[in-house]
Amino acid sequence: MTGGPNTRLSDLFGMAGWSKGELARLVNRQAAALGHPQLATDTSRVRRWIDMGETPRDPVPRVLAALFTERLGRVVTTEDLGLVRSGRAGRRKGARAAEQAANPEGLPWAPDRTASVLTEFTGMDLMLNRRGLVGAGAALAAGSALTGAMHDWLHSEPALVTDPTSLTSAAHHEPTGYDRYEAAPIGSQEIEALERSVEVFRAWDASRGGGLQRKAVVGQLNEVGGMLAYRHPDHLQRRLWGVAANLAVLAGWMSHDIGLEPTAQKYFVIAAHAAREGGDRPRAGEALSRAARQMVHLGRPDEALDLMKLAQSGSGDETLPRTRAMLCTIEAWAQASLGQGQAMRRKLGEAEELFVSDRSDVPPPSWMQMFDEADLHGMEALAYRTFAEHDPAAATIAQGHARKALELREGGRQRSKIFDYISMASACFIADDPEEADRYARLALVSMGETSSHRTWDRLREMYRLTGRYAGHGTIGGLREELERVLPHGPSGRGGSLVV
Numbered sequence: 038m039t040g041g042p043n044t045r046l047s048d049l050f051g052m053a054g055w056s057k058g059e060l061a062r063l064v065n066r067q068a069a070a071l072g073h074p075q076l077a078t079d080t081s082r083v084r085r086w087i088d089m090g091e092t093p094r095d096p097v098p099r100v101l102a103a104l105f106t107e108r109l110g111r112v113v114t115t116e117d118l119g120l121v122r123s124g125r126a127g128r129r130k131g132a133r134a135a136e137q138a139a140n141p142e143g144l145p146w147a148p149d150r151t152a153s154v155l156t157e158f159t160g161m162d163l164m165l166n167r168r169g170l171v172g173a174g175a176a177l178a179a180g181s182a183l184t185g186a187m188h189d190w191l192h193s194e195p196a197l198v199t200d201p202t203s204l205t206s207a208a209h210h211e212p213t214g215y216d217r218y219e220a221a222p223i224g225s226q227e228i229e230a231l232e233r234s235v236e237v238f239r240a241w242d243a244s245r246g247g248g249l250q251r252k253a254v255v256g257q258l259n260e261v262g263g264m265l266a267y268r269h270p271d272h273l274q275r276r277l278w279g280v281a282a283n284l285a286v287l288a289g290w291m292s293h294d295i296g297l298e299p300t301a302q303k304y305f306v307i308a309a310h311a312a313r314e315g316g317d318r319p320r321a322g323e324a325l326s327r328a329a330r331q332m333v334h335l336g337r338p339d340e341a342l343d344l345m346k347l348a349q350s351g352s353g354d355e356t357l358p359r360t361r362a363m364l365c366t367i368e369a370w371a372q373a374s375l376g377q378g379q380a381m382r383r384k385l386g387e388a389e390e391l392f393v394s395d396r397s398d399v400p401p402p403s404w405m406q407m408f409d410e411a412d413l414h415g416m417e418a419l420a421y422r423t424f425a426e427h428d429p430a431a432a433t434i435a436q437g438h439a440r441k442a443l444e445l446r447e448g449g450r451q452r453s454k455i456f457d458y459i460s461m462a463s464a465c466f467i468a469d470d471p472e473e474a475d476r477y478a479r480l481a482l483v484s485m486g487e488t489s490s491h492r493t494w495d496r497l498r499e500m501y502r503l504t505g506r507y508a509g510h511g512t513i514g515g516l517r518e519e520l521e522r523v524l525p526h527g528p529s530g531r532g533g534s535l536v537v
Contacts, residue, residue: 321361
């Protein structure tokens with residue numbers, strides 16, 4: 038008990054619209070269904086949880102998380118409810134509330150807590166999938182908040198390295214959210230199979246977008262969370278954390294791809310934790326760079342730059358030149374969004390130098406194999422096309438990079454090719470070349486039906502806005518009509534709709 042109100046639980050309780058008596062009855066009913074018929078929650082107990090900060094014993098936090106998840110139509114975890122026992126005694130009254138206000142995610146997590154959060158969050162996500170619920174989700178955490186909470190932790194050595202005996206078995210802790218029977222040892226063959234499944238999911242995502250396979254990835258990640266409850270030998274534990282990081286990045290990217298933005302951010306944070314616990318700081322940095330790309334897409338480039346500083350500084354000296362080049366392109370895109378042309382050009386030049394300096398004498402990690410020369414040019418095209426909104430002269434340079442990216446694209450990268458088409462078409466509109474813009478816009482439209490990516494619709498909306506000044510020019514009127522027919526109406530992932 039903290040002696041002060043649990044503001045996080047209070048806020049969600051207000052959103053849910055229950056009375057305290059209703060919530061007490063629901064908790065008892067749900068707990069009985071889970072095999073805890075002895076639970077006898079009443080109105081006064083609920084009041085103590087909310088008004089006095091009392092933390093109920095297991096299984097009540099899990100029961101509450103499930104009830105709020107179903108009620109609100111989005112993933113709600115025990116941490117979201119402020120019901121995680123911290124184990125830190127002797128704090129003054131109200132200290133916990135102040136700590137939560139400064140760091141709403143409770144970051145960073147201890148290794149055992151990371152596995153617990155991973156499994157609980159994926160379990161709730163799967164429950165939403167099963168029930169077909171859709172919700173806006175919680176607000177995105179600011180990039181500066183994540184950076185402040187995770188900076189020192191990301192720069193330190195993980196517990197797996199500094200204290201290999203700290204987690205000798207699953208019996209040493211009771212994390213919330215996974216079944217005890219899952220905490221059993223696995224061998225190298227099982228981990229190899231998991232690693233192969235990541236490659237299959239990654240290839241599918243690159244080809245078709247995140248919508249169709251997201252549930253499968255989340256389910257696989259949930260299983261891995263259960264496996265992490267058992268303390269394996271170090272070499273296996275590292276690989277298992279690596280699988281968790283790769284799956285969490287994919288789950289986050291797929292969630293971002295279909296517009297589940299707060300869910301995506303949570304997966305990126307989980308991925309960074311998992312990668313760092315496995316001793317792979319470059320992977321942790323790349324996971325945070327995904328969160329930065331998400332922020333740029335959502336029109337928050339200043340917060341993306343905060344995240345990129347952490348991603349680059351926390352990646353460590355072992356980061357390969359090609360990975361560092363990729364990080365530079367994301368930072369350049371954020372700078373382009375802010376109209377910082379000189380900084381953008383400097384970062385893109387650095388990216389090119391790093392890319393060509395990579396001698397490939399060290400095999401790239403599996404998660405970097407998608408970033409090739411085509412992707413380098415694709416990101417440069419996107420950065421220059423974005424900056425062209427501030428300086429139209431940049432549109433010609435964007436066209437050159439988009440054209441090169443399209444020449445280099447290999448099979449199986451359909452979504453990336455669509456983005457290149459849209460970058461090219463948008464740059465052509467800005468460069469006052471509507472005929473060429475029309476050609477590339479129609480190539481994008483032809484390919485759109487083959488993917489399940491909301492991000493492509495958002496980029497297409499941006500291009501539609503650029504068609505306004507050419508509405509009466511040649512075939513552009515017909516292009517606009519076609520766009521109006523196929524683009525979803527209403528709010529987009531960037532908070533806009535189909536308007537000029």
